[in-house]
Amino acid sequence: MNCGKCNPKNLGIDFSMAFQPIVAFREKEIWGYETLVRGVNDESAAFILDQIDESRIHSFDQIIRSKAIRLAHSLQFDQILSINFLPNAVYNPENCIRSTLAVCDELGFEKKRVMFEVTEFEKINDHNHLKNIFNEYKKHKFLTAIDDFGAGYSGLNLLAEWQPDIIKLDMKLIRDIHSNKTKQLIVKSIIDICNDLNIRIISEGIETIEELSVMVDFGVDLFQGYYFAKPLFENLPAVSPKCFNYPIHNNCVDKNCSSLKFAEKWLSPDSVSRTPAG
Numbered sequence: 001m002n003c004g005k006c007n008p009k010n011l012g013i014d015f016s017m018a019f020q021p022i023v024a025f026r027e028k029e030i031w032g033y034e035t036l037v038r039g040v041n042d043e044s045a046a047f048i049l050d051q052i053d054e055s056r057i058h059s060f061d062q063i064i065r066s067k068a069i070r071l072a073h074s075l076q077f078d079q080i081l082s083i084n085f086l087p088n089a090v091y092n093p094e095n096c097i098r099s100t101l102a103v104c105d106e107l108g109f110e111k112k113r114v115m116f117e118v119t120e121f122e123k124i125n126d127h128n129h130l131k132n133i134f135n136e137y138k139k140h141k142f143l144t145a146i147d148d149f150g151a152g153y154s155g156l157n158l159l160a161e162w163q164p165d166i167i168k169l170d171m172k173l174i175r176d177i178h179s180n181k182t183k184q185l186i187v188k189s190i191i192d193i194c195n196d197l198n199i200r201i202i203s204e205g206i207e208t209i210e211e212l213s214v215m216v217d218f219g220v221d222l223f224q225g226y227y228f229a230k231p232l233f234e235n236l237p238a239v240s241p242k243c244f245n246y247p248i249h250n251n252c253v254d255k256n257c258s259s260l261k262f263a264e265k266w267l268s269p270d271s272v273s274r275t276p277a278g
């Protein structure tokens with residue numbers, strides 16, 4: 001049944017995808033890949049998104065999903081595939097998921113490996129609409145995530161009404177967190193809430209070992225960011241095994257430094273015996 005809102009065959013714009021790894025730090029392995037929209041010649045996401053007006057948003061959202069799943073299938077990885085979706089592009093949650101289900105069925109792509117990240121949720125006034133979409137996804141065993149958590153105004157309101165599987169902490173909260181006590185307190189509180197609600201956290205935008213070590217010290221295990229790998233066009237970026245080495249603060253004199261505490265933990269007998277990622 002087509003509600004008439006989308007016509008994926010006539011989008012009129014071609015685009016592709018880049019992949020960025022999400023790592024499980026303690027396990028020293030790649031947990032999943034987020035797909036990011038790119039032009040067919042690796043132009044930025046903005047280059048494509050600027051061409052998507054209101055009339056094409058429904059079709060665009062449909063194509064993103066099937067394109068991401070088809071590309072992931074051709075790259076033959078078996079981790080999580082994370083897809084950004086536009087809640088305002090979903091007209092009817094039940095109908096709009098059908099082509100995604102069809103692609104999964106056609107390729108034998110397990111639904112539990114697909115995670116949907118909701119973007120721009122601060123612009124969504126209709127939380128009921130989003131809850132309906134998420135409920136529909138959960139029904140089909142897809143994973144759900146709130147993206148950029150902490151960046152908007154409605155994150156906590158949304159969380160009070162609906163709990164996803166994953167929260168992706170916004171990179172602005174992570175940037176220089178090692179030298180910003182206020183950010184540490186805010187992030188720690190969010191982590192405590194998520195622990196109580198049984199929600200896993202992905203810390204986005206990790207760029208330095210100092211940022212990483214604070215977040216590891218806070219008990220976070222899933223990470224994404226340039227520290228590990230930049231997105232790669234139509235391919236899977238490698239993550240250097242060096243990224244999983246414990247951080248050393250050569251010049252640090254602070255005995256309570258989170259990096260030092262982390263290093264001690266990291267050197268405990270059961271953590272050093274793990275196999276590094278290839």
Ligand SMILES: [Ca+2]
Pocket residue numbers: 034084117119147
């Ligand atoms: Ca995202």
